[in-house]
Amino acid sequence: MDLKTICELPGISGREEPVRKAIYTECVVKLGEENVMIDRAGNVIAHKAGKKADAPRVMIAAHMDEVGLMVVSAAEDGLLRVCAIGGVDPRVLVSKRVKVGYGENQIDGVIGAMAIHQQTAEDRKHVLPISQLYVDIGAKDKAEAEAKAPMGTPIVFDTPYTEFGENKVLVKALDDRVACYNMLRLLDCDANCDTWFAFTSQEEVGCRGSEAAAFRINPDIGIALEGTSANDTGNLPECQQVCAQGKGVAISFMDKATIAQPEMFREMIALAQEKGIPHQVKMAVAGGNDSGPMQRAHTGAKTCVLSVPCRYIHSPSTICDLYDVEAQYQLVKAFLEK
Amino acid sequence: MNMEIFDFLKEMACKHGPSGHEYEVAEWFKSKFEPLCDSVTVDRLFNVIAYKKATIPTRDGSPAPKVMLAAHQDEIALMVADILEDGTLRMGTVGGVDPRILPASTVTVHAREAEGGYQKLLGVVGALPPHLQSEADSQRNYQFTELYVDLGLPAEKVKALVQIGDLITLNGPATRLLNDRCASKTMDDRACVGVLLEAAERLQTMGHKCDIYFVATSQEEVGSGGATTAAYAIDPDLGVALDVSHATLPSSRPDTTIPLDAPAVTIGPYVQYKLVNRMRETAKKHGIKLNTETASRRTYTDTDSMQIARCGVPMVLIDVPLKYMHTSVELLDMNVIRESGRLLAHFLNEIDEGWDSELWI
Numbered sequence: 192m193d194l195k196t197i198c199e200l201p202g203i204s205g206r207e208e209p210v211r212k213a214i215y216t217e218c219v220v221k222l223g224e225e226n227v228m229i230d231r232a233g234n235v236i237a238h239k240a241g242k243k244a245d246a247p248r249v250m251i252a253a254h255m256d257e258v259g260l261m262v263v264s265a266a267e268d269g270l271l272r273v274c275a276i277g278g279v280d281p282r283v284l285v286s287k288r289v290k291v292g293y294g295e296n297q298i299d300g301v302i303g304a305m306a307i308h309q310q311t312a313e314d315r316k317h318v319l320p321i322s323q324l325y326v327d328i329g330a331k332d333k334a335e336a337e338a339k340a341p342m343g344t345p346i347v348f349d350t351p352y353t354e355f356g357e358n359k360v361l362v363k364a365l366d367d368r369v370a371c372y373n374m375l376r377l378l379d380c381d382a383n384c385d386t387w388f389a390f391t392s393q394e395e396v397g398c399r400g401s402e403a404a405a406f407r408i409n410p411d412i413g414i415a416l417e418g419t420s421a422n423d424t425g426n427l428p429e430c431q432q433v434c435a436q437g438k439g440v441a442i443s444f445m446d447k448a449t450i451a452q453p454e455m456f457r458e459m460i461a462l463a464q465e466k467g468i469p470h471q472v473k474m475a476v477a478g479g480n481d482s483g484p485m486q487r488a489h490t491g492a493k494t495c496v497l498s499v500p501c502r503y504i505h506s507p508s509t510i511c512d513l514y515d516v517e518a519q520y521q522l523v524k525a526f527l528e529k
Numbered sequence: 530m531n532m533e534i535f536d537f538l539k540e541m542a543c544k545h546g547p548s549g550h551e552y553e554v555a556e557w558f559k560s561k562f563e564p565l566c567d568s569v570t571v572d573r574l575f576n577v578i579a580y581k582k583a584t585i586p587t588r589d590g591s592p593a594p595k596v597m598l599a600a601h602q603d604e605i606a607l608m609v610a611d612i613l614e615d616g617t618l619r620m621g622t623v624g625g626v627d628p629r630i631l632p633a634s635t636v637t638v639h640a641r642e643a644e645g646g647y648q649k650l651l652g653v654v655g656a657l658p659p660h661l662q663s664e665a666d667s668q669r670n671y672q673f674t675e676l677y678v679d680l681g682l683p684a685e686k687v688k689a690l691v692q693i694g695d696l697i698t699l700n701g702p703a704t705r706l707l708n709d710r711c712a713s714k715t716m717d718d719r720a721c722v723g724v725l726l727e728a729a730e731r732l733q734t735m736g737h738k739c740d741i742y743f744v745a746t747s748q749e750e751v752g753s754g755g756a757t758t759a760a761y762a763i764d765p766d767l768g769v770a771l772d773v774s775h776a777t778l779p780s781s782r783p784d785t786t787i788p789l790d791a792p793a794v795t796i797g798p799y800v801q802y803k804l805v806n807r808m809r810e811t812a813k814k815h816g817i818k819l820n821t822e823t824a825s826r827r828t829y830t831d832t833d834s835m836q837i838a839r840c841g842v843p844m845v846l847i848d849v850p851l852k853y854m855h856t857s858v859e860l861l862d863m864n865v866i867r868e869s870g871r872l873l874a875h876f877l878n879e880i881d882e883g884w885d886s887e888l889w890i
Contacts, residue, residue: 266779280659282671286630286856288704288712299704301712301860303853305780307627315629316669325779327852327860329706339707349704350635355651356681361635424655425677426613431661477660502679506633508653510681 192217194372194516195352198362201293203259203276204396206345209293210255211235214371214390221378232403233392237378241385249384250410250492251377251523252401252481253370253417254394257363258505260289260326260346265337269330271300273346274321277395281321283506288349291328291340298339300326300346348507358437358513365501365509367394370416373499373520382527384412391481398448401481405488412455413485413494414526416519418511419443419478421500433477434500436511439469439518443496445476448483452493459495459522466525469518473498497522534863535711537723539703542713545639545649547606547623547696548751551575554602558722558745565729566743576759577602577745581729584736587882594739594880597765597842598728598873599756599831600721600772601749604714605855607697609638609678616684617655617677620697624750629670630856632656635700636678640690648690652678652697701857709863710789716859718749720866721771721849727870732877739880746831756831760838766885767804767843769873772830773859774822774848786850789862792869793820793848799828799836801843803888808845808876817872822848843888847873 192213202210211233218227218237226238235255241247258277265271271291275281284302291300304319326346330336350363374388387408392400405413423435434441442459444451463470473496486494499519502510546554555575562569562579569579583593605624612618618638620631631654638650656676659667678697680687701714725743732741742763747755749772760768775781776789787793794808812819824846827833832846849869852860 268777268779270779280632280667282629282656283633286634286701286853286858288858299706301704301706301853301858303712303778303856303858303860304629305778306775306854306856307625307629308854309775309781309785310627318668318670319629323780327706327712327858329708329710329860331708335707353651357683357686359681361651361653361681420658420660422658422661424615424617424679425657426615426617427657427661503633503653503655508633508635510653510679 192372192375194360194369197372198352198364198368201290201345201347202256203261203345203347204256204393207233207255207392214255214375217375218378230403230407232400234400234404235390236404237388239382239386242383246384247411248387248408249412250387250389250405250408250485251374251414251416252389252391252485253374254367254391254481255371256393256395257347258395259348262340262342262344262346264342265333267333269332269336270325270327271336271340273326278505281324282318284324285319287507289326289346290349291326291346292344298328300328303327350507359510360513361508361510363507363509365511366418366504369418369499369511369516373516374416376520377523380524380527383529384527386527394481398479398481398484401484405485409489410485410492413482413492414523415480415482415485415496416523417480417496417498418501418504419473419498420504421502424502433475434471434473436500436502437514438471439515440522441471441473441498441500443473443498446478446480446496448479449486449494451495455493455495462525463522468521468525470522534723534866535703535705538711538713538720541719542701542703542715545637545698546603547698548603548748550696551603551747558602561726562729562743565733572758572762574755574758575747576755578759579743581732581741581743583738583740585738587738589882591882594767594884595763595765596739596877596880597742597744597760597763597768598725599744599746599768599770599835600725601718601831602722602745603747603750604698605750609691609693609695609697611693612688612691613677614684616682616687617679618691619677620673625855627855628673628676631676632671634857637698637700638678638680638691639696641692641695650680652680655679699857710860711863712858712860714857714859716851716861717773717854720861721773723866724771724869724873727867728873728877731870731874735874735878737877739877741877749831753831753834757834757838760835760842764839765842768835769845769847770830770832770835771847771849773851773854775854776850776852778852787820787822787848789850789852791818791820792865792872793822793850795822795824795828795846795848797824799824799832799844800846804843804845811876811879812872815875817868819872
């Protein structure tokens with residue numbers, strides 16, 4: 192599956208089914224039905240047996256879900272009240288396009304707010320919380336809105352895949368479809384270890400899927416593949432940047448979920464140096480991810496996190512650099528084939 | 530209109546024309562008016578003036594009344610105010626842009642080229658991320674000084690391509706919603722130019738005793754410069770301006786908005802009350818729903834400058850209701866464009882030699 196297709200699929204946390212179906216189908220084609228399963232937490236787990244019986248069990252995780260919105264209720268005038276699924280800064284929502292629902296029933300919507308002409312000086316200062324924003328699908332009244340987008344309907348950002356600038360891609364949901372894309376490519380690699388590919392659910396609402404997946408897999412080694420925040424624009428001093436685009440895969444020493452196992456961290460850097468794979472160390476202790484559940488499953492695993500730096504993460508317009516996408520793929524491939 | 534209204538809106542949303550820089554959109558509107566009018570010119574301020582000569586002679590042989598219809602084609606925009614060291618761009622405004630709509634929006638930077646052309650570059654508006662802001666700062670909206678445009682290019686390339694003063698337009702493709710509603714950038718006010726085209730097409734078969742000047746005006750968003758010079762050039766006997774007006778939202782004061790499903794006409798000192806009544810009677814006669822709204826002083830449309838052009842012009846102002854004005858998701862009901870066009874065509878069809886006999890007494 193190409194990066195465009197996988198990013199444009201809708202799948203908020205808990206409602207990953209369009210992404211799950213596409214990933215499951217591709218895993219089955221590549222590894223056979225007997226090696227792929229969908230577990231009871233909604234994860235897709237694909238297994239590639241190791242070459243030797245005593246090969247370590249390696250779990251690689253990338254999450255399928257994306258941040259978005261969900262319909263809470265319809266107002267009398269047909270506007271949809273919504274809540275955020277995952278961490279969404281309400282300041283990125285005004286004047287954006289969204290897709291409401293999935294598949295055949297999907298309809299377009301926009302997020303509007305009172306015009307600048309009608310705002311008071313006080314209005315201009317305050318951030319409109321999500322509870323005061325609404326999605327407009329053009330419905331005439333409450334009954335029509337409820338029929339077209341009942342309570343619980345998932346909503347995703349409508350940002351089509353666009354290549355622009357130098358080597359950059361603009362699209363919604365790069366966090367974490369960029370890693371799902373790389374993991375699907377890794378299914379073909381010539382792995383030495385006993386490799387378990389976990390396409391996890393519900394990472395954005397508390398790493399729920401990976402808890403169940405890590406329990407089942409019980410890995411010796413866990414690698415979380417992420418799209419992480421790159422704050423390399425807007426003339427920020429280097430000390431405030433998390434990682435920078437075009438400098439390769441970002442290797443974390445620590446984030447809010449785990450401290451990278453020191454041996455793993457050193458090994459990844461040494462491997463990247465040896466193979467000439469562009470890499471950088473993620474400079475901020477920020478963000479949590481599926482490495483947490485992997486590290487603490489059963490009797491514990493050695494973990495590390497390898498990320499593609501993405502700008503404006505959790506917003507409708509996420510950006511990655513194709514050079515870094517390739518670097519993430521190459522480093523994981525080199526590790527698995529070692 | 531020959532085209533479906535949605536197709537028209539879709540195309541118009543791709544045309545760029547910030548105030549004072551309407552050349553691209555002006556050429557497009559010129560091509561739209563040409564098949565419907567006797568002559569179309571683009572003047573020095575990029576006003577598109579489409580002349581449609583009277584098709585029915587006056588009974589007494591008096592000169593045909595001259596009617597000027599104005600809807601503005603310019604759009605609010607941004608411009609490059611500074612190029613930062615890392616190649617991101619700080620923005621200034623052209624017209625009233627609300628900074629609240631900008632974070633994570635996509636924009637087009639129009640980079641001036643030496644030979645006179647423009648290169649269109651896609652950009653995304655970035656901002657200081659919440660985790661680098663204090664709790665208090667993340668509770669307030671971003672200011673222009675905290676926002677920037679990211680072109681996804683290395684700094685040296687940006688510096689070679691982009692100059693201070695280059696224009697930046699919002700991206701907002703037309704999105705069709707339920708119930709014939711549509712959201713797009715620049716509905717304000719090109720949807721009203723669509724109303725003019727709709728009326729022009731209907732008049733092809735209806736006929737009219739007045740000489741008609743359809744004008745897609747320039748620079749309305751920065752003070753109606755285009756309408757001022759166009760009204761001077763045309764010297765009309767009466768004028769009709771068409772602009773968008775705020776439609777009802779949950780948070781709005783009911784007395785400041787109009788319902789989304791029908792056009793309205795403005796009542797107040799800057800418009801001529803008998804012409805307003807004439808418009809209302811025309812609507813009633815032809816079964817067109819027409820709401821009313823009031824403006825106690827300025828209307829903030831081309832009406833204000835047209836009313837006092839040369840020796841004065843009696844005016845009517847038609848309002849097309851719009852939600853989310855000055856955003857990239859300006860939302861309207863496409864049926865209002867059709868109905869406003871029908872209303873305008875009947876109004877023009879019924880202007881005859883006696884139109885002003887009891888105008889002022």
